[in-house]
Amino acid sequence: MPWRSAAFLAALLTGLGVANAAPEAAKTVLWKDLRPAAQPAAQTFSRPMIAALLPDHGETLAWNAADETVELKGYALPVDRDGDLVYQFLLVPWTGACSHMPTPPPNQIVLVTLPKPYRMEKAYQTVAVTGRLKPDMEKSQLFITDGVTVIQSGYAFSGAEVADIDSVPETVELQQANPWKFLKK
Template identity: 65%
Template sequence: MNNRLGTGAIIAAVLGLAVSHVSAETAHILWKDLRPATQAIAEDANLPMIAAKLPDHGETLSLNLQDKAIQLAGYALPVDRDGDLVYQFLLVPWTGACSHMPTPPPNQIVLVTPAHPYKMKEAYDPVAITGVLQPGMEKSQLFILDGVSIVQSGYTVRRAEVASVDSVPDTVTLPVNSPWSFLNKKKN
């Protein structure tokens, strides 16, 4: 029996090394890394930044991140849920995007399928996702108060690890005089 425990400890140690090896190669990215350097950021495009205001409609993707393990923080907007369990969500760079305000460009939206259902407290929970980034346009149906909206995302992360975070480092904060400023997440 001691031999079994020894083997189990060795397997656990090897798995632990494999996990730490993967996390060492994970790139912590910001939203700006998902768009061309020449594309206006939200503050420069007369907030909110929307695809219609951009020459390429925000469809230019960062292909240098293809198949890379990344970590990105943003706000989760459920696409597929059952009660408080979310099976798929859109990760967006600011609160209110897609449902209360115009949709960001596709290169600023990530369609996320968690490895395990994510228990969401409320829409626009700040979260960090970790997984392999795949560029490619994908459409999702988003059910909002006044009907259904079709949202195009420029990236997907499947089997993502999802963790709650207190804040999003590069979030766009809506101006105080914006009618949507109530959507700004408070820092605890």
């Protein structure tokens, strides 16, 4: 019987050590980490990269570390929602992506499915998503003001945590086309 007590005590102490261990720190992933190094972030200074202009249509995925906990910052575009509660959204690298301009390549779109709804104040809300990011070519229907469009994402977060943030690093700043710029002369 003494060996059973020692084994029980060892198991208990091991269990306590695991319970008190610090949670795994999330590694920050940037949008450039999700695409091949040769793929540019933008086609020109004023126009973001779009899938239609790339030889492989942006289907080449560069990230494949699904066992790591990572954090990716971007803009949330609701896919499945009920009022201001969002159950699933697309995480994109710039505002206007997918609904107001041509779709970015799949390797620059992440489908985020949440374990509990997230209260979103507006489309393209800046968020940080933490969880396990895995390659997963998936198509989602996006309902926008001028109809339905199908968007292909190259990555997925499931069971992720979402937090509001103020800004997104390495975001593509798009210049707004102003048809009245000639008046400024």
